[in-house]
Amino acid sequence: MHPRPLRRMGFLTIGLFDGDDPAAGHESTLAIIELGERLGFDSAWLRHRHLQYGISSPVAVLAAASQRTSRIEFGTAVTPLGWENPVRLAEDLATVDILSGGRLNPGVSVGPPMNFDRLKDALYPDTADREDFSYARVERLLAAIRGDRLTDFEGVDEIEVHSSRAQPHSPGLASRMWYGGASLGSARWAGANGMNFLTSSVVKAEEDDDFDRIQLSHIEAFRSAHAAGNGARVSQGLVVIPTDSATPSQRARYQEYADARLSRTRSPVGPARLLFAPDLVGTSEQLVEQLQARAAFREIDEVAFALPFSFDHDDYVQILTDMATTLGPALGWSPAGGLEE
Structure with a gap:
């Protein structure tokens, strides 16, 4: 099977920062x-981290980004809804969309918050x-x-005007909602409920170990569960690190990073049987060969390549430049829009 030409390319970052100087990160x-x-990237996606040194409020960061850019789309990959009040989050998302x-492009997932037993009282x-985390x-x-x-209730109460629905309302936002799923059940649910689907470098090994x-x-x-069938939107998010313009020291650090994470890709991990994809490091020519050898990659035409967690700003500049x-x-x-100098 020939791969689909890549139609949309984005990147995903955790937004790492120093706890003593969070502004710089x-x-x-x-x-x-x-x-x-x-x-010329089509989209920029932010991970969502709580009680860690990564972005805890992507909605706020993307609101700032919206005022510094004019074209690139924004996404969250993903917002864990166990931390959120859905109605309040809907207000925030619609505000940033406007x-x-x-x-x-908000991406969400469900389930109890990570380490819930340790923080549920807070x-x-x-x-x-x-709480219903379903x-x-x-x-x-x-x-x-x-x-x-x-x-x-809606209408005027003294001098206050009330709406019966969340405000502001952004009419096109519902069609740009994504579900981040790692299981067959999540994939089917997202399709049946008309959402777009984010699949990443982590899946659950339920019926296979590959x-x-x-x-x-x-x-x-x-796609089988979605009304749009093969036209339903899927985005893949693997860790992909091109080295075309990297210095020798960068290439060595990138490979060391990938090698340190390789052992977790060999077999399912933990009670949930999580299976991780290897990080891909190499020249663009090598990466194209590796990506197109993957049956799942050949089925998609949208990606949000994940940037490694712990690299320096200059590393991200090199990686994104080589990608583009x-x-x-x-x-x-x-x-998109032609590559700017």
Whole structure:
């Protein structure tokens, strides 16, 4: 099977920062997003981290990015809804979508927050045992974003004007909602509920121990359940590190990073049987060969290549530049708006 030409290319970053100087890391993330726009990337995606030294509020960071850019789209990959009130989040997402001119692609997932037993008294001191962390939480978010009625009350109360739906309302946002799934069940649910689907470098080994076959099965299950069929949007997010213009020391550090994470890719990990894809490091020519050898990659035409967690700002500049100028075009991609100098 011939791979689909790459139609849309984005990148994903954790937005690492120093706890003693968080402003510098956040500024670096904003500068990387601005660079992404100049290089012609279609989208920039932020990971979501709580009680860690990565971006905890991508919505706030993307609101800032929306005022520094004019074209590049934004995404979250992913916002864990166990931390969120769906109605309040819907208000924030719609606000940023409007501020950005309709460029937001929120990605979400469900399940209990990581380390929930250790933080539930701080997060949900009165309701921890009653919180619903199922897909119903996504349904509440989607309803608010669609503009469904949330209350029977609307109209004027003295001098205050009230709406029965979440405000502001951004009409196109509902069609740009993504679900980040690692299981067959999540893939089917996302398709059946008309969402777009994010698949990453982590899957659950439920029926197979081969990463590529598992990921392909998720893509097929999603599209089979989606009303748009093979036209349903899927984005893949592997860690891909081109080295075309890297210095020898950068290439050595990149390979060391990938090698240190290789052992977790050999067999499923933990009770959830999580299986990780190897990080890909090499020249664009080598990366094209490796990517196109993957059946799952041949089925998609959108990617959000993940940037490694712990690299320096200059490393990200080199990686993104090589992606935009060499790797992307070799995969059939063209920079949006023409590559700026």
